[in-house]
Amino acid sequence: MDLQKLLKDVKEILSIEDGDYSKLTDKEVYAPSIQVDRRNVYFVTHQKNSEGITEKHLVVYENRLTAKDFDATEVLKDDDSTLIVGELNETNNNALATRFQWIRPASRRNYKYTFGLGDRLGNASNAHLRLFKGRGIMPVLAQQSIRELMLMHRTNTDVFQSASWAVFEEGFTYGWGADGDHVKTPYEVDYAVKIGCSMITLDCTEEIHNDVVNLDESELDKRFNSLDPDQIKYFNDAYLDKDFEVADGVTVHFTKKDLEESVLTFYDAILFAEGIYTKFVVPYNLDFEISMDETPYQTTPENHFFFASELNKQGVTPVTMAPRFYGEFQKAIDYIGDTERFEREYVVHESIAEHFGYKLSIHSGSDKLSVYEIIGRLSKKHGWHVKTAGTNWLEALRVIAHKDPDFMLELYKFAYDNLDDVKDFYVFNAQTNGTAPKPADMNKSNVMDLLDNDDARQVLHTMYGSIMNLKHNFHYVYRDKFWNTLLKNQDLYDAYLNIHIAEHLDLLQGVVKTRAEALEKYEPKEDISKKF
């Protein structure tokens, strides 16, 4: 790189006293990334290469004694300072983190509204951060489940680093989160913690006994009464036939069936959560989420109260908890169910959460435009956490569909024909309802429908790992072409991401009240891909 030009950039930045870098001479200096600390200057450069792909470098101008912290590819000495150019790598991220604490994640505890933005590709966070500036919502940028990491062949370090670099680039000093998502074992928790996650989402699915709900009354009673006598006495004395008022006019009542089902279904999970709390959450001061959203049965208010009450008695209060709500929160598509019943039951879950001092978390939270107004309104006072992930992947496919429709048709046919790849990982309607568009019926004239058709969205949303990691003769079949197309059109991707997530945020924050309003406000009235 032209080090003398970069040195001039540094001197120009140091000469600007009001922090307005919008008129810098060198437009390759990405202005939002500029940090000045006394006579030290830090920024990222953006340079388009011959293919139109943006190449990024870190530039640091710092006292020569401390500049050695950085991994430099090029160096220029200037009096008692050194100008270095380096890659956006882990060494340089760690060096920056000793100077700027805000590029490390924070807990959600002090934020009322928090939003998970799982980024399966690692290049969505810059756009998300530009959207979140000033919204009053904390973005949890690093959020990949163990399932996503495994299917996409990524590590938590990859996820963490891409998020942290985006935070530095965008100068996002307001706080962000890193969620070790859907961790199920102490090993997975430890993995998330040791790479620096500020939060873990403990997935209790393996500890929850879902067979209990199918027991008839006598079998249920027999199993409950096989517990230790002191356990039976404790549970009956504490809950049986008791009413618990969790808010004005909102009461949870335990019948014998409610109590026995809650104990037999969830008590192992409660003990598991308490163990993880003691071993990890307290020692590492972690932001703790407990999820039971991926169980096949709805979490009743009694189940939820019992879980929270037992944790509370052990002094455990998560930051968020994710029950499985009434209705369907399936991947990539809107809520399925009676929204009036959803609202009635959400009120009780919200009351339980407020009663015990945590917020509700909404998993598979993307695209649920029909219930965001309810969630935002009922959780407005206390706060909410909504989690999205695969929907950002689908916006990347929207770019592919626009820019290379034949490639998109090929990807869809592959995903459609190999959908069994994910049958052990996800449960969704398109697996069984047989109504997903047939590849033979798709062509360049209707290819964009794949990103709006519910079943096609679910096929594409879940087949990310198979698509990105298919190999033939030792070469990736799709990955390299996918990345080349996407990176050449990063600006279009960023635009789609912002449109899509803004619809989510406006409804959650009550800026608009209905799905139709959100779509009318944000969905492009014309093909914007021609503008990029």
Ligand SMILES: O=C(O)[C@@H](O)[C@H](O)[C@H](O)C(=O)CO
């Ligand atoms: O696909 C995944 O594993 C994630 O999206 C995971 O389900 C996450 O917790 C989520 O709910 C995001 O919508």
